[in-house]
Amino acid sequence: MHHPESLFAYGHASDPDWRVALAAALDMAGSQAQSGTLGFLYVSDLFEAELPELLAQLNQQLDVKHWTGCVGIGICATGQEYLDTPALALMVTDIPESELSIFSGMTPYLSDQPLQVSGAAPYFAVVHGDTATPDLPDLVRDLAGKTQSGFITGGLSSTRGTGGQLADKAVHGGLSGVLFSEKVAIATRLSQGCSPIGPLHEIGEAKSNIIGTLDKRPALDVLYEEIGEILARDLQKAAGFIFVALPVANDDRGDYTVRNLIGVDTDRKLMAIGEYVESGQSLMFCKRDGTTAREDLLRMLTDLKKLVAGRSIRGGLYFSCLGRGEGLFGPDSAELRLIEAHLGHFPLIGFFANGEISHDKIYGYTGVLTLFLGD
Structure with missing residues (x-):
């Protein structure tokens, strides 16, 4: 043995x-x-x-x-x-x-x-x-x-x-x-691959996965404001690295789940995301980016190293x-x-x-x- x-x-x-x-x-x-x-x-x-x-x-x-x-x-x-x-x-x-x-x-x-x-x-x-x-x-x-x-x-x-x-x-x-x-x-930890690009917003009007308003304003206006004019002009491109993050309730580590932005209605200023949401929930926009993903992975590894010390x-x-x-x-x-x-x-x-x-x-x-x- x-x-x-x-x-x-x-x-x-x-x-x-x-x-x-x-x-x-x-x-x-x-x-x-x-x-x-x-x-x-x-x-x-x-x-x-x-x-x-x-x-x-x-x-x-x-x-x-x-x-x-x-x-x-x-x-x-x-x-x-x-x-x-x-x-x-x-x-x-x-x-x-x-x-x-x-x-x-x-x-x-x-x-x-x-x-x-x-x-x-x-x-x-x-x-x-x-x-x-x-x-x-x-x-x-x-x-x-x-x-x-x-x-x-x-x-x-x-x-x-x-x-x-x-x-x-x-x-x-x-x-x-x-x-x-x-x-x-066992010891386990999670590392995020996205980082928030703006503040928390409150979802107002929402039906299943479609969001009408954020902070009592048209959802698309808020999105455009945060991601900037260049990305706003090319939403196809933005879809590859702009996402929405839904904070995890009662989590003291500031954890959040990331979901895709799956569509927008430019006339009615609505946006659709890859998750069902309800009025009153919080949401923030985030970007996927190599630098922040690397930093967060290193943070997680440092955490684990302390956790398993000895x-x-x-x-x-x-x-x-x-x-x-x-x-x-x-x-x-x-x-x-x-x-x-x-x-x-x-x-x-x-x-x-x-x-x-x-x-x-x-x-x-x-x-x-x-x-x-x-x-």
């Missing part, structure tokens, strides 16, 4: 043939990956059709009791991003089987089932979701509410296919993942947004290299998601880092 506090075994590789990629990743993971209790696996959506076969191959070669994970258009690993290229990353852990529980197929109809790990409510969960699932934000909130910490992390599969997930077998739809007891030591990091999971990575941080895996530069070299895998899950919400344009700690 290896020393219980050693690093988790992990491997990653890219190849058009999943068999070649898997062999290379297992080779990198070494003999320590031969047996374990829980494996995480993130697979390029280009291998989505082969997911059942891939899992069967893993089960044949390794003695790992449980698997969780999903597909993504991009895959993350320590200091390495595989964007839009056929790749996979896996990590094998020895977290005691009694302290974890795999679940899948959680839909709005099943959300009243009680969840348990070793006879108690779970403390924390890592989850994967399907964007096509109805009421997904409610489902995420429900699940987080069933944990003792009120906290879950994860991501929504990103795919040009149907968005496969893994929960001991290939599954589709709803939420799946793994529940942990309080004996599993403890070892056995492995980690990173869920970043498809809108981040190279597009925001620059080439050569800059985003993942920043993590490695600040927290050191440790096994890290994950994927570029179509929405990131942290605490009890689905975010966009964020990076969510979860670390498994040793003594």
Whole structure:
């Protein structure tokens, strides 16, 4: 038996043939990956059709009791991003089987089932979701509410296919993942990829996702004022890096969820956003920009470094947004290299998601880092 506090075994590789990629990743993971209790696996959506076969191959070669994970258009690993290229990353852990529980197929109809790990409510969960699932934000909130910490992390599969997930077998739809007891030591933080460009506004007239007035003025006038004349003249261009941010209620960290600006009506001065809103809610405009995203990632890493001071990091999971990575941080895996530069070299895998899950919400344009700690 290896020393219980050693690093988790992990491997990653890219190849058009999943068999070649898997062999290379297992080779990198070494003999320590031969047996374990829980494996995480993130697979390029280009291998989505082969997911059942891939899992069967893993089960044949390794003695790992449980698997969780999903597909993504991009895959993350320590200091390495595989964007839009056929790749996979896996990590094998020895977290005691009694302290974890795999679940899948959680839909709005099943959300009243009680969840348990070793006879108690779970403390924390890592989850994967399907964007096509109805009421997904409610489902995420429900699940987080069933944990003792009120906290879950994860991501929504990103795919040009149907968005496969893994929960001991290939599954589709709803939420799946793994529940942990309080004996599993983790640290997690979220980094925003956007920064506010103006003050908070109060939404006045609003219907579903269409906003008529902000601070008792036509919504479009307020938007134009904040983003400036140049962008206002070319709203198509603005849509790429101007977003709306909805502050998270009762949050002392000044957290907010970012949503797309999806349309404007210049005659009636209305704007439509990618989220249902109500009159009385607050909103601010924000911009996506590499400099602020980098600053916020460094802030998060500094935070985590303090949080884990004196403890070892056995492995980690990173869920970043498809809108981040190279597009925001620059080439050569800059985003993942920043993590490695600040927290050191440790096994890290994950994927570029179509929405990131942290605490009890689905975010966009964020990076969510979860670390498994040793003594």
